[in-house]
Amino acid sequence: xxxxxxxxxxxxxxxxxxxxxxxxxxxxxxxxxxxxxxxxxxxxxxxxxxxxxxxxxxxxxxxxxxxxxxxxxxxxxxxxxxxxxxxxxxxxxxxxxxxxxxxxxxxxxxxxxxxxxxxxxxxxxxxxxxxxxxxxxxxxxxxxxxxxxxxxxxxxxxxxxxxxxxxxxxxxxxxxxxxxxxxxxxxxxxxxxxxxxxxxxxxxxxxxxxxxxxxxxxxxxxxxxxxxxxxxxxxxxxxxxxxxxxxxxxxxxxxxxxxxxxxxxxxxxxxxxxxxxxxxxxxxxxxxxxxxxxxxxxxxxxxxxxxxxxxxxxxxxxxxxxxxxxxxxxxxxxxxxxxxxxxxxxxxxxxxxxxxxxxxxxxxxxxxxxxxxxxxxxxxxxxxxxxxxxxxxxxxxxxxxxxxxxxxxxxxxxxxxxxxxxxxxxxxxxxxxxxxxxxx
Numbered sequence: 001x002x003x004x005x006x007x008x009x010x011x012x013x014x015x016x017x018x019x020x021x022x023x024x025x026x027x028x029x030x031x032x033x034x035x036x037x038x039x040x041x042x043x044x045x046x047x048x049x050x051x052x053x054x055x056x057x058x059x060x061x062x063x064x065x066x067x068x069x070x071x072x073x074x075x076x077x078x079x080x081x082x083x084x085x086x087x088x089x090x091x092x093x094x095x096x097x098x099x100x101x102x103x104x105x106x107x108x109x110x111x112x113x114x115x116x117x118x119x120x121x122x123x124x125x126x127x128x129x130x131x132x133x134x135x136x137x138x139x140x141x142x143x144x145x146x147x148x149x150x151x152x153x154x155x156x157x158x159x160x161x162x163x164x165x166x167x168x169x170x171x172x173x174x175x176x177x178x179x180x181x182x183x184x185x186x187x188x189x190x191x192x193x194x195x196x197x198x199x200x201x202x203x204x205x206x207x208x209x210x211x212x213x214x215x216x217x218x219x220x221x222x223x224x225x226x227x228x229x230x231x232x233x234x235x236x237x238x239x240x241x242x243x244x245x246x247x248x249x250x251x252x253x254x255x256x257x258x259x260x261x262x263x264x265x266x267x268x269x270x271x272x273x274x275x276x277x278x279x280x281x282x283x284x285x286x287x288x289x290x291x292x293x294x295x296x297x298x299x300x301x302x303x304x305x306x307x308x309x310x311x312x313x314x315x316x317x318x319x320x321x322x323x324x325x326x327x328x329x330x331x332x333x334x335x336x337x338x339x340x341x342x343x344x345x346x347x348x349x350x351x352x353x354x355x356x357x358x359x360x361x362x363x364x365x366x367x368x369x370x371x372x373x374x375x376x377x378x379x380x381x382x383x384x385x386x387x388x389x390x391x392x393x394x395x396x397x398x399x400x401x402x403x404x405x406x407x408x409x410x411x412x413x414x415x416x417x418x419x420x421x422x423x424x425x426x427x428x429x430x431x432x433x434x435x436x437x438x439x440x
Contacts, residue, residue: 031055033112033119035209037216039244040186040269044127045101047220048244051111051119052209054091059114063096069108069121074098078111081243085236085258086202095244103127122217128185132428136272139180140188141422142226142323142362144396145195146208150420151396151440152215153178158399161207165214176440177215177396177422184219185271190362191226191323195398197237205237225265225280226323226362230287232257239264245278250300255289265292268304273427274317275308277301281324281361284342298350305354316430320351321360327373327390329410330364330403348374351388357433360423362394365403367423367437368416378412391435393423 035052049063061078078096098109106125112118130136141151146163149156153168153176160167168178177187197205215221223245229238236256247267254263266279279301280287283294308318326344328336351359352374369392371378372385379386395402395417402418409416419439426434 031057031116033116034213035206035241036111036119036122036213037209037244038124038218038220039222039242040220040246040271041097041099042246042248042269044103045099047098047101047107047124047126048095048246049098049109049111050093050095050241050244052091052093052206052241053113053116054089054206055116056090056092057115058092058094059116061094061096061111061113062118063098063109063111064118065098065107065109067105067107069123072108072110072121074100081240081261083202083236083240083258085233085256086198089201091202093240093243101126104129124218124220130185130272130427132432135434136185136274136427137180137183138186138188138274138425138427139177139184139422140190140321140360140393140425141177141396142190142392142394143192143365143398143400144189145192145398146204146211147195148397148399148401149211151177151422151438152211154440156211156397161204163211168214180424181215181218186220186222187215188222188276188321188360189224190321190360190393191224192228192362192394192398193223193226193238194228195400196228196234197241198231198233202233202237205241209241222269222276222278223264224278224321224323225282227282227285230282230285235287248304249292251291251296254292263292266297266300268308270311270315273315273430274319275311275315277304277308277318277320277356279320279322281322281343281363284324284339284346294346298346301350302354305350305356309354317358317427317433318354318356319358319360319425320356323361324363325361325390325392326351326359327370327376327412328364328368328392329405329407329413329416330366330368331406335364335403348388356388357385358389358391358425360391360393362392362396364392364394365398365400366392366405366416366418367395367421368392369414369435369437370412371414373412376410376412380411380414391423393421393437395419395421397440 194208374387
């Protein structure tokens, strides 16, 4: 019995040693799947997903999805791109697509690879069919940082960069952007992310994406470029972290310090009753890779708007988003009395010519909505508007706090507010949009 016992324990210890060695090797190679975020695909049955791995070891990136969280029976191989702009570290972005998706269907999915394992299982509803009594719902905000992201949830603070799903669960979850996830068709962030994506060797950008995963892994997170994504490091981060956007720009690639990637300086897509156009307003301050320029944008946007107008019977609304203002009246004189004028002189004739319904932007850390306005004049009526309505929604929360209103309100300005918040755009039908500003 003693001999058997010694043999038994000897075998067990050897087995344990093998298991421990295997676990140590596995933990050395395995790093978390993080920063999961979605975007609309280029067709109604497609959703794109992007995620990040901080290590260099990974297997073939894959997306698994299905109609049940217990049966992810569809798979697709994604792609990987190295990011080497941050001093002293290299990390990777991965993208993949879920295809063949049915409208009004909840899908479950996970992402990862054979070396690092897979993420948690998330869910997303593809392309809800809406009606006048159940309108399309878009949540729109600008200038939300990593710290001070007061519109994300009530637990976000000025003292910490961390405001992830665990943080938000410590306070009310029925208010703020986190309360919109179940019903939002998508989120639209109109520039200025993290403050800044490249800060702290890019780790501040990492934390921003960890914070918004509680939104962006459950509904598409659409974007446009902002001024805090201007310098060569930040624009590289923006382009790589959002290379899943359904870009139809030409040139098709944008060249950054990290190399050539998807051109997301401008692009367009249809959703429901709206043709959306995302654009960069940073051309007016000289941001370019010398291939994608203000001239290529003008050529592209005129062609895109012409095509969108020809399709008004099917997609009746045109909404454009940028970052800097075309109209604003806060006290940032270089913005409202100088920068806005530069952009307005170029863009306003185009918006008027092609009948763009709304232009939405951030940049000013406040909220302001104009009447339908052309050349600083308005008849102060939103019924059958004769010109574009301009909306500044840059109050989601950043370390720079508010831009005050102290000047007299212009006649073209319908409403303005200096509270933190985000916007809801409800599209009921071909004739009615309902806009709300939510104070957080």
